Amino acid sequence: MTTKADSTGDAKKGDRPRVLLVDDYPDAREMYAEYLEFSGFEVVEAENGMEALQRAVETSPDIILMDLSLPVMDGWEATRRLKADKRTAPIPVVALTGHALAGISEGAKKAGCDAFVTKPCLPEDLVKEIRKILDAPDAANRKARRSGKYAKSIG
Amino acid sequence: MRKSLLKTPPSGLSSRLAPPAAAALVAVGAARRPATKRNGSAPYTGVPRVRVAVEETSTEEAEQRGARVRLLEGFVSRAEIADCAQVALQWLRDVAGIKQSICLIRPSGEGSLFVVGAQGLGSASMSFSLSLEDWNNPLLSVLNHRKEIFFPEPHSAADRKRRPATPFEDEPFHAVPLGVTGFSEEPFGLLLLGDSAPTSPELHWFTSVFSQKLDQILRQEALTEGDRRQGRERSLLYSIINAVSDPILLTDTEGRLLIANSRALTLFTATEEESEGRRSAVRMNNMLLSSALSSKAIEETGATRRELLLVNPIDGSDLVFELLSTVTEDPRQGSGVVSILRNVTDLRRASEEIEENYRKMRVAEAQARAESDRLNLIIDSVADPIVVTDAGGATSLMNEPAERLFTIPKGASAIEQRWVQSNDAHFSSFIAGMLVSADQRRVGEIGLVDARTGEAMPVEAIAGKILSEHSELTAVVTILHDRREAIEKAKLYEQLKQASDELERKIQAATADIAQQNELLRRQAIELEQASALKSQFLANMSHEFRTPLNAMLGYTSMLLQGVGGAIEPPVKRQLGRIESNGRHLLTIINEILDISRIEAGRMPLQLSKVRIPELVGEVKAELEPIIMRSKLTITLTLQKDLPSLYSDRQKVKQILLNLLSNALKFTHHGGVTITARAEKRDRTVQLSVSDTGIGIASADQEKIFEDFRQLDNSPTRAYGGTGLGLSICRRLAQMLDGRISVQSQMGHGSTFTLTLPIKGRR
Numbered sequence: 001m002t003t004k005a006d007s008t009g010d011a012k013k014g015d016r017p018r019v020l021l022v023d024d025y026p027d028a029r030e031m032y033a034e035y036l037e038f039s040g041f042e043v044v045e046a047e048n049g050m051e052a053l054q055r056a057v058e059t060s061p062d063i064i065l066m067d068l069s070l071p072v073m074d075g076w077e078a079t080r081r082l083k084a085d086k087r088t089a090p091i092p093v094v095a096l097t098g099h100a101l102a103g104i105s106e107g108a109k110k111a112g113c114d115a116f117v118t119k120p121c122l123p124e125d126l127v128k129e130i131r132k133i134l135d136a137p138d139a140a141n142r143k144a145r146r147s148g149k150y151a152k153s154i155g
Numbered sequence: 156m157r158k159s160l161l162k163t164p165p166s167g168l169s170s171r172l173a174p175p176a177a178a179a180l181v182a183v184g185a186a187r188r189p190a191t192k193r194n195g196s197a198p199y200t201g202v203p204r205v206r207v208a209v210e211e212t213s214t215e216e217a218e219q220r221g222a223r224v225r226l227l228e229g230f231v232s233r234a235e236i237a238d239c240a241q242v243a244l245q246w247l248r249d250v251a252g253i254k255q256s257i258c259l260i261r262p263s264g265e266g267s268l269f270v271v272g273a274q275g276l277g278s279a280s281m282s283f284s285l286s287l288e289d290w291n292n293p294l295l296s297v298l299n300h301r302k303e304i305f306f307p308e309p310h311s312a313a314d315r316k317r318r319p320a321t322p323f324e325d326e327p328f329h330a331v332p333l334g335v336t337g338f339s340e341e342p343f344g345l346l347l348l349g350d351s352a353p354t355s356p357e358l359h360w361f362t363s364v365f366s367q368k369l370d371q372i373l374r375q376e377a378l379t380e381g382d383r384r385q386g387r388e389r390s391l392l393y394s395i396i397n398a399v400s401d402p403i404l405l406t407d408t409e410g411r412l413l414i415a416n417s418r419a420l421t422l423f424t425a426t427e428e429e430s431e432g433r434r435s436a437v438r439m440n441n442m443l444l445s446s447a448l449s450s451k452a453i454e455e456t457g458a459t460r461r462e463l464l465l466v467n468p469i470d471g472s473d474l475v476f477e478l479l480s481t482v483t484e485d486p487r488q489g490s491g492v493v494s495i496l497r498n499v500t501d502l503r504r505a506s507e508e509i510e511e512n513y514r515k516m517r518v519a520e521a522q523a524r525a526e527s528d529r530l531n532l533i534i535d536s537v538a539d540p541i542v543v544t545d546a547g548g549a550t551s552l553m554n555e556p557a558e559r560l561f562t563i564p565k566g567a568s569a570i571e572q573r574w575v576q577s578n579d580a581h582f583s584s585f586i587a588g589m590l591v592s593a594d595q596r597r598v599g600e601i602g603l604v605d606a607r608t609g610e611a612m613p614v615e616a617i618a619g620k621i622l623s624e625h626s627e628l629t630a631v632v633t634i635l636h637d638r639r640e641a642i643e644k645a646k647l648y649e650q651l652k653q654a655s656d657e658l659e660r661k662i663q664a665a666t667a668d669i670a671q672q673n674e675l676l677r678r679q680a681i682e683l684e685q686a687s688a689l690k691s692q693f694l695a696n697m698s699h700e701f702r703t704p705l706n707a708m709l710g711y712t713s714m715l716l717q718g719v720g721g722a723i724e725p726p727v728k729r730q731l732g733r734i735e736s737n738g739r740h741l742l743t744i745i746n747e748i749l750d751i752s753r754i755e756a757g758r759m760p761l762q763l764s765k766v767r768i769p770e771l772v773g774e775v776k777a778e779l780e781p782i783i784m785r786s787k788l789t790i791t792l793t794l795q796k797d798l799p800s801l802y803s804d805r806q807k808v809k810q811i812l813l814n815l816l817s818n819a820l821k822f823t824h825h826g827g828v829t830i831t832a833r834a835e836k837r838d839r840t841v842q843l844s845v846s847d848t849g850i851g852i853a854s855a856d857q858e859k860i861f862e863d864f865r866q867l868d869n870s871p872t873r874a875y876g877g878t879g880l881g882l883s884i885c886r887r888l889a890q891m892l893d894g895r896i897s898v899q900s901q902m903g904h905g906s907t908f909t910l911t912l913p914i915k916g917r918r
Contacts, residue, residue, distance in 0.1 A: 027707040031714070038719045120706035120742060122713050 016042040017134060020061035022052040022078070023096070024070050028119075032065070035123035041130075049073025053081055056088045063130055068097040068108060076111040083112035092133050096121070219357065222250045226361070230368050236260055237389075239372065240272025243365045247348070248274060251358065255349025257322060259285055260333075260369065262386060268345055269390055273322070275349065278397035278417055280322035281390055285345065294319045294330055298342045303331040323349060331358070333366045344369060402476075402496040405483075406448055413491060422465060422496075436468035447478055448492055463496065475500045540614075540635040544586050546628045557635070560606055574604045582616075582633075589618050589631055596620070600638070613638045691756040698749040702742070709738045747880040754887050761891065766801040766808055768832050768841065769794050775812045776830075779820065786820050789827030799834055799914050801841060807888045808912065811896070814881045815845040815908045823849035823905070839914045840894075846907040852900040860898070861886045885910075 019041045023029040026047075033043045044059045046052040050073045056064060064082070068075035075095060082088045094115040095108040108116050117129055229242035240258040247253040255275035259268040268285040285294055297304050308327045309315040321328065328349050334342030346362065396403050402419035406412055415423060423444065425437040447463050463478040476496040484490045534541050540557035544550055553561065561582065563575045581601050589597050597618045605612045618633040712735045714720065716728060723731070753759040772792060776783070783790055801808070819828045826848030834841050852860060861882050882896075889896045893913050900906035 025703055025707075028703065028710070031707055031710040035710070035714055035719060038714075120702050120709055123710050124713065124717070 016040060017062040018042040018044060018059060019130065020044045020046060020052065020055055020059065020064040020091075022046045022049070022065065022070065022075065023067040024048060025067075032123055032126060036127065036130075039127045041127075047071075049075060049078030049081075052078050053085075053088075056082055056091065057085070060087075061091060063134060064091055064093045065096050065126070065130070066093050066113070068095055076107060079108070079111040079113055094129065094133065096126075222246075223360070223364075226250075226364065230364075233368075234372065236369060236372055237271045237386075239365075239368055241274075243361070243368075244272050244274040247361070251361075253348050253350065255323070255326070255328075257283065257347040258333075258344065259283075259347070260344040260373075261287070263343075263373065269386055271386070276322045278393065281397075282394040283322050284390075285319075292319050293317065294321075294345060297330040297332050297345060301332050301334065301342055303329055305329050321347060323347065326350070331362055333362065333369060343373065401498065404444075404494045404496075406492045406494065408490055408492070419496070421468065425468065432471065433468045436466040436471065440465045440468070444494075448480060448494060462499075465496075473500070474498060475503045537634075539637070542582070542633045542635070544631045544633065546590070546630070548583065548586055548590055551630065560603060560635075564606075570609065571606065574606050574609055578603045578606065585616055586618070586631060586633065589620070589633075590628075594620075601635070603635075610639075613642070687755065691752040694748055694752040695756070698745045698752070701745045705738060705742055705745070709735065709742070712738065747884060750884050751880055751887075754884070754891075759891065761804045762806065763802060764805055766803050766805045768798050768801065768843070771805065771809055771812065772830055772832065772843075775809060775816055778813060779816055782817065782820050786823075788820065788823055788825075791827060791829040793829060793831040795833040798832055798841065801912055802915055803892050803912060807892060808910075811885045811888055811910055812843065812845070814885050815910070818881060818908075819845050819847040819849065819906075823847040826905070834914070835911075840911050841914060842909055842911050844907055844909040846905065848905040851902045851904050851906055852898065853902050854900075857898050857900060861896070 019036055021029060021033055021036070021043055022045075023032070024047050029045055029047070033045055036043045044055050044061055046055045048070045052064070052066065053073075055061075066075045066079055070078070075097075079093050079095070082091065082093060092114040093112065094117055095113040096117050097108075097119060115129065115133055117126060121129075226243070226246045229246060230239060233239045233242060240260075244256045244258060247256055256273070257270055257276065257280055258272040260271045261268045266287050268287070270281055270283050273280040273283075285292065287295065289295065293304065293306070306318055306323075306328050309318055309325055315325070318325075326349060328347050331346040331348060332342040333344030333346055344366070346365075396414075396416045399416060400418060402422055403414075403416045404412060404419050404423070405414040412423065422440050423437060425434045429437075443463060443465055447461060461478045461480075463476040465474045465476060466472075467474050475498070477499045478494055478496055480492050480494045482490055483493050534552075534554045537554060538556060540560055541554045542550060542557045542561070543552035550561070560578050561575060563572050567575070581603060585599060585601050588599075597616075599616050599618075601614050601616050603612045603614050604610070614635040615638050616633055616635050618631055620628055621630040621632060623629045712731055715723065716731050716735065750759070772794065776790060776792070816828065816830070828848075829844075829846045831844040831846070832841065886896050889910060889912070894911050897909050897911070898906060899909075
């Protein structure tokens with residue numbers, strides 16, 4: 001939880017897509033947040049599943065980056081709950097994990113994740129993946145339905 | 156013919172078929188000499204009184220008159236009493252229906268009445284007589300009172316006692332006196348009529364006529380002493396020939412039957428009432444007899460004995476007779492032939508039986524002899540000595556092997572003689588024991604000596620007693636069995652068994668040892684497996700823990716290089732570049748360790764899809780483009796046209812190709828690298844080759860490079876980086892995809908790595 005996230009969440013900065021970044025490892029979370037903001041995204045952070053659910057409801061992000069190995073509530077459970085809540089169900093969830101063993105990605109998809117990215121993942125690669133999802137036609141529709149306007153990506 | 160005779164019912168016939176001999180004799184005579192011409196008008200010489208009486212009878216009784224005429228005619232030419240009597244009795248039978256009758260006459264000067272004629276009674280009736288001295292005989296009262304008497308059937312013992320003894324026995328009969336009425340003389344004869352014949356006026360007529368005729372003959376002939384004797388003898392003769400059980404016949408020169416006794420009659424006569432079978436038998440017997448008696452036959456053989464085969468009319472059986480025929484010369488009646496038939500059937504049968512028995516006996520004897528010979532052969536062929544001893548203990552039979560033990564051979568030395576004597580003594584004592592014991596069978600061991608070598612010869616003796624029908628001991632049979640071989644075998648067997656047991660013990664010990672070692676190995680294998688699983692898990696965990704900080708490091712470096720935090724000076728940028736490349740190298744190492752761990756842990760699933768090779772090769776080349784640019788090597792692609800697509804795991808094929816190409820780039824300093832792809836239609840595979848012009852690999856090392864953590868240069872200052880896991884992973888991945896990787900190389904002349912994959916992918 002950062003003050004920056006709170007301030008950006010309150011002060012809607014126009015058409016910048018909002019990303020909810022969930023990761024319990026502060027260095028990685030901050031690195032991605034910094035780079036995402038540098039790349040033109042508005043970033044909201046959470047460090048466990050429970051917090052992620054709160055932030056998702058509060059801030060209605062355009063996309064959620066979800067680390068799976070989390071304290072308090074893990075990423076799988078958090079994703080299942082997000083997809084079960086009609087307020088947050090349309091938001092695409094990208095699973096982000098350092099575990100590359102087989103079966104992880106299957107479990108993530110079962111829980112409701114829309115995409116899967118293996119760490120280590122360079123910040124620019126992550127941004128590419130996010131833009132790919134947000135630019136997809138169904139994502140645009142979701143965005144339009146939710147905010148009433150078309151969100152245009154930057155870069 | 157014989158068959159039909161056999162079918163003839165024999166029961167109840169004999170009494171009917173054996174007519175009384177006297178009647179039969181007369182019948183034969185009548186047949187020969189027809190007595191009367193029924194309708195003829197023969198000159199009448201009878202008594203005029205009778206004739207008047209006949210004329211006085213009414214026309215209605217013409218039949219009765221005819222009958223009287225027949226009797227009178229019958230008497231005409233008869234000059235002998237017997238003849239007259241027969242005519243009279245026959246008439247009584249035919250006209251008055253009196254079937255049984257006897258006529259007795261007392262010759263003058265005789266004290267008895269003798270039978271002169273009889274009818275319908277057994278042949279014994281001819282020998283019946285009545286003495287005048289037998290005063291108590293009721294029959295005499297008939298004569299004394301000149302009055303007929305009826306003797307009814309007796310109803311009690313007293314009745315029977317009062318009755319006279321006659322051939323009628325218990326049958327009722329009339330006794331009628333014969334004599335001329337009105338004469339003072341007493342009656343000279345007696346007529347006994349069977350059954351309850353009525354004393355009709357016709358009988359009175361008959362009696363008077365018959366009496367007159369008899370009286371006439373008696374008076375005319377005035378019987379001489381010789382005649383009387385003849386009468387007696389004749390009666391006796393009839394009795395005698397009928398009493399003979401052999402058939403006796405008198406025939407004339409033409410073979411016609413004159414006299415036959417009762418036995419002969421059963422063979423040669425039959426009435427119309429007899430059965431067809433019986434009559435056929437009789438006809439045949441007559442034919443056989445005629446031919447045997449033909450004058451020619453007699454002339455040829457003389458009065459000798461001949462055999463005659465006849466059929467028994469009673470039961471159809473064969474009868475064999477000995478026929479004795481003698482020609483008799485009778486000046487009055489001409490010559491005839493007397494034949495006596497002696498039944499030799501039983502004799503013949505007995506003789507045949509004796510012959511048969513004798514033959515059987517000879518066969519049995521031959522069989523017994525053959526049996527005995529065979530037994531001897533068998534006994535001699537038995538290798539074991541066999542001795543048969545009689546009840547007294549003396550040897551009665553022994554076979555050859557026994558002889559070798561118990562008889563002293565010719566020219567035997569003193570020691571050899573002693574051996575045999577010793578054997579004999581031992582055996583005798585065994586037999587003696589057997590003889591006194593009650594055992595039926597005895598088995599024992601006798602210590603004999605081999606009579607040829609003197610070697611000890613223990614034998615097993617099996618003795619059995621042979622008993623007669625009366626359970627008396629007749630012999631003892633002893634079989635001796637040489638035990639030497641058996642003992643030797645037992646010894647060998649014991650040794651063999653010991654060796655076998657020893658071997659078994661050793662095998663068991665070895666087996667137990669092996670089992671123990673197997674168990675140890677199994678435990679070690681489990682431990683190793685567990686250790687390997689732990690290692691894999693540990694490596695997987697560690698690689699995750701390594702990647703998390705590495706992620707941050709690489710991320711920040713990348714950001715700095717991109718100028719996220721502001722512009723940077725070129726030297727700094729170069730330094731950041733070093734950090735980044737080393738970080739990437741570290742990441743590669745971690746990823747490779749992770750791959751090996753996944754493969755070993757079996758957690759590397761395949762994701763099969765269509766793989767287009769040109770596209771894949773392009774991607775691989777593009778991914779390594781920065782390195783290619785730096786190396787200044789020429790990269791050549793030789794892809795066969797219309798290559799088939801693979802059905803395989805795209806990610807893994809790509810990983811293998813990346814590895815092969817990066818290796819080629821790493822170990823090649825001059826020249827170039829060629830990537831070739833071609834399909835092998837024969838075994839439906841695709842071959843992807845990466846050839847370089849690099850340093851090459853010695854043939855001795857070409858297999859080692861596929862082992863884990865293997866780099867040919869293991870020195871700390873080695874020229875090439877890398878974990879040494881790349882090719883090991885490639886080979887394992889290729890195997891997972893049912894393919895293989897091979898290498899061809901020559902030191903200093905480059906290497907060619909070839910990946911062969913099936914077009915269809917995994918089976």
